[in-house]
Amino acid sequence: MAITREHELHKRRSGRNIGLAIVLVGFIGLVFGLTIAKVSGGSTLQAFDHTYRPSLDPDHVRFQQR
Amino acid sequence: MSDIRIDMTQADTGEAGFSDYVALLKPRVMSLVVFTALVGLLVAPGALHPVEALAAIIFIALGAGASGALNMWWDADIDQVMKRTSRRPIPAGKVAPQEAMALGVALSGIAVIMLWLATNALAGFLLAFTIFFYAVIYSMWLKRATPQNIVIGGAAGAFPPMIGWVAVTGSISLEACLMFMLIFMWTPPHFWALALFMKSDYHKARVPMLTVTHGRKATRAHILVYTLALFPFALAAGFTSIGGPLYLALALGLNLVFLQGAWAIWRRGEAQAEADAYAVEKRVFRFSLAYLFVHFGAILAEAALANFARYAEFAQHFKILEVF
Numbered sequence: 517m518a519i520t521r522e523h524e525l526h527k528r529r530s531g532r533n534i535g536l537a538i539v540l541v542g543f544i545g546l547v548f549g550l551t552i553a554k555v556s557g558g559s560t561l562q563a564f565d566h567t568y569r570p571s572l573d574p575d576h577v578r579f580q581q582r
Numbered sequence: 583m584s585d586i587r588i589d590m591t592q593a594d595t596g597e598a599g600f601s602d603y604v605a606l607l608k609p610r611v612m613s614l615v616v617f618t619a620l621v622g623l624l625v626a627p628g629a630l631h632p633v634e635a636l637a638a639i640i641f642i643a644l645g646a647g648a649s650g651a652l653n654m655w656w657d658a659d660i661d662q663v664m665k666r667t668s669r670r671p672i673p674a675g676k677v678a679p680q681e682a683m684a685l686g687v688a689l690s691g692i693a694v695i696m697l698w699l700a701t702n703a704l705a706g707f708l709l710a711f712t713i714f715f716y717a718v719i720y721s722m723w724l725k726r727a728t729p730q731n732i733v734i735g736g737a738a739g740a741f742p743p744m745i746g747w748v749a750v751t752g753s754i755s756l757e758a759c760l761m762f763m764l765i766f767m768w769t770p771p772h773f774w775a776l777a778l779f780m781k782s783d784y785h786k787a788r789v790p791m792l793t794v795t796h797g798r799k800a801t802r803a804h805i806l807v808y809t810l811a812l813f814p815f816a817l818a819a820g821f822t823s824i825g826g827p828l829y830l831a832l833a834l835g836l837n838l839v840f841l842q843g844a845w846a847i848w849r850r851g852e853a854q855a856e857a858d859a860y861a862v863e864k865r866v867f868r869f870s871l872a873y874l875f876v877h878f879g880a881i882l883a884e885a886a887l888a889n890f891a892r893y894a895e896f897a898q899h900f901k902i903l904e905v906f
Contacts, residue, residue, distance in 0.1 A: 528598075528599040532598070532600045532603075536600070546633075546637055549633040550633055550634065550637050550699070553632075553633040554631075554634075
């Protein structure tokens, strides 16, 4: 016999916790999916660190003109 | 043993279940928001990545839910007095008012920022404005101040298709405005038809509903006027890029039937309405639900039919208001 008594209140708390867990997992999944969609689409990304930047290239024609 | 049982029973009333928090978000209102926002998103020129579209719909719905929670927090005193709303989570004692407010504010922030990140800044701004409009302009100010509360408050419910459209295009266009006006002008006759046959206790809660402040005869006249004003907006949408012959035919028929119903409501008096248990008012109210659903369904159908070249070519003759 269990030393604690299961009450309706415990079921409600458990339901609330499971509900919140599902919401959080869903949110994480959605943000992950969005990240994949944004990265693979690329249209709205700044891509600041991942593209060729002439201003950092000493061999670029603009630097050679100076 | 009996002492423990008493304590547990008392604890029952103070702790909310998950469904109580869901109820705070007004899931029935959310379903209408999801449907109209989805139509706006699907018929807009251009396309979102499916995950972005799903995220946009979820966060628009979440924003609507958040404003519902804020509305329940602010209106807890009214909800407690009125029979229809007395079993909502706050008046029922399941959720504390401050908890509902915190949930509303937190979800509003999450919904707006996430919609912005998923789509664009204008869509995020419009969602933020909708929440502000419903929670502050409607709930805190107009609802208790003027019998025109339903008219202006209806704008909050009219924004979702526009937000769906803007999520794709990034700008507001004539089509988005006409979808907004369709819901905005539809809301007053829809709610006033309900107010005529629902013996509601708004007077007990001191909410100035038109039926209470101006009487039922004036309410009947208002229904007719707004149904008339709705007609041109519903038809005009048919001549834009979201319309077409199918939409126009349905819109014409639906608006004539709605107008005939509003005319019948206007012509009859209270004695006549009471004699047949508000049969006409109830019929018009039920019809108004179908009216909105079929209009947005027809807009969606036009977008689907545009895939058929011959229909698209024929439909092009009707799109005289198309600016793109």
